[in-house]
Amino acid sequence: MSEPTSTDGTNARAPMTADERMRSAAQDDRVPDIVIITGMSGSGRTQAMHAFEDMGYYCIDNLPPRFIPDLAKIVGINQGIGRHLAVICDLRSQGLFDEMPDALHDLHELELSYKVVFLDASDEVLMRRYDETRRRHPLAGVGTTTLAAIRRERKQLKDIRDRADLVIDTSHLRTSALRTRIRRSFSELTDQQLLDVQVFSFGYKHGMPAEADLMMDVRFLPNPFYDPQMRKLTGLDQKVKDFVLGNDTTRKFLEAWRSLLDVTMPGYIAEGKSQLSIAIGCTGGQHRSVAIACATAAYLKEQGYHVTLTHRDLALATRR
Secondary structure, eight states, X not given: OOOOBOTTSSBOOOOOOXXXXXXXXXXXXXXXXXXXXXEOTTSSHHHHHHHHHHTTOEEESSOXXXXXXXXXXXXXXXXXXXXXXXXXXXXGGGGGGGGHHHHXXXXXXXXXXXXXXXXXXXXXXXXXXXXXXXXXXXXXXXXXXXXXXXHHHHHHTHHHHHTOSEEEEOTTOOHHHHXXXXXXXXXXXXXXXXXXXXXXXXXGGGOOOTTXXXXXXXXXXXXXXXXXXXXXXXXXXXXXXXXXXXXXXXXXXXXXXXXXXXXXXXXXXXXXXXXXXXXXXXXXXXXXXXXXXXXXXXXXXXXXXXXXEEETTHHHHTTX
16 A cells, blocks of 8 residues: 655655554454454355455455465565455365465564454255255255255364354355444445445437435426526536535525434444445436535545545537
C-alpha cells in the first residue's frame, strides 16, 4: 500500500497518535495477510470463498497446504502490495493436507500473518445437504455410507479445528448471514463501503431498466422541459437543479426518499448483497431524473456508501 506524499514527493505521513496506533493494531489483528478456509465438506466453504472474492481477496480453491507460502510470494503479499490471500485447503488433497502444520510454520517464518477459518455443521445437516444435492461425499468410497464418510472426515479434521482462529457453525446459518459474518471479521472496509451502489437516471420513453433493484418514478415532479429556457439544458445544469430541487414537492419527496433509503440500505447489507442498483426515471431521462439521481448519489456518499453515478439516456435526450 503506497505511502501518502506531499506536493514535493516526500513522505507526508504524520506520526500516529496513541488512538490511531491502537486502531491500526486492531485492524492488523482483524485482517491477516492470509486466510485459510477449511472445515467439513458441505459446510459452506465455497460460499465463504465467494465472500472473500467480493472483498478483493486473491482466492484459490483446493490448494495443497505446502503451496501456500509460495503462492503468497507469487501474489506479492510479502512485498507489501497490500492484497490479501484466501485459500481453501481440505481433505480432497488427501495426504497433502497433513502438511498443514509445516505450511503454517513457514508462514510464521516469513512473518506473514494468517488466520484459519473452520466451517462446521452437524452430521444431520451435512447428510441432508448431500441428499438434497445428490452429490457424493469426497471421502465416500465404494461401500461407504455418507454418515461414515462424514464421521471419518470429522475425526481427521479434529486437530486443525482445535487450532482454528474462527469456527463457524453453518447448521442453521443462511448464506447471507455467513457472508456478513465473514465480511465483518475480515474486511478493511465498513459494511457501507462493501456494498457497491450504482445509481443511474433513465427515461421511460427509452425503456425501463431490467437491472434495477430499486426504481423510483419522479415524473410527478414539476417538469423543466416546459420552460423554453431550460428545455435544452439537463439536470446537470445549475438552473435545472435549482428548479427541480427547489420546489416544495421535491423537498417533501427527498425527505421521504432519504428515510426510505435509511431503512432499505442496511437491510440489503444484512442480506449479504454486494451490489445494488438504484434507478431514477422521468419521461426523457434529461431533467428530473438526472437531478434526483445526483441528489441520491450525494446523500448515499455522505452515509459512507461506495457509489457510482451514471445517466443512461442523457446522450439520447440531448440529441434533439
